[in-house]
Amino acid sequence: MYTRLAEDMDLNCGDIVTDGVSLAQKGQDIFDLVLITASGQHTKSESLGFGGAEFVPWTIGAVM
Secondary structure: OHHHHOOOOOOOOOHHHHOOOOHHHHHHHHHHHHHHHHOOOOOHHHHOOOHHHOOOOOOOOOOO
16 A cells, blocks of 8 residues: 555555564654654645645534
8 A cells, every 4th residue: 555655655564564674663663753743844745735634533623
């Protein structure tokens, strides 16, 4: 999936299965990505202008 959607996805976790990347290394990759995103770097979808239209399993804002 990452190969087909690399322009939209920030991290490939499939390489744990396909390339034998360790869970410890992938955990570090996730931590690093969270840290740089929290520090202000835009995600790929934000860079493409879709940051406000992300899939969210709950409603944002007032609900009636």
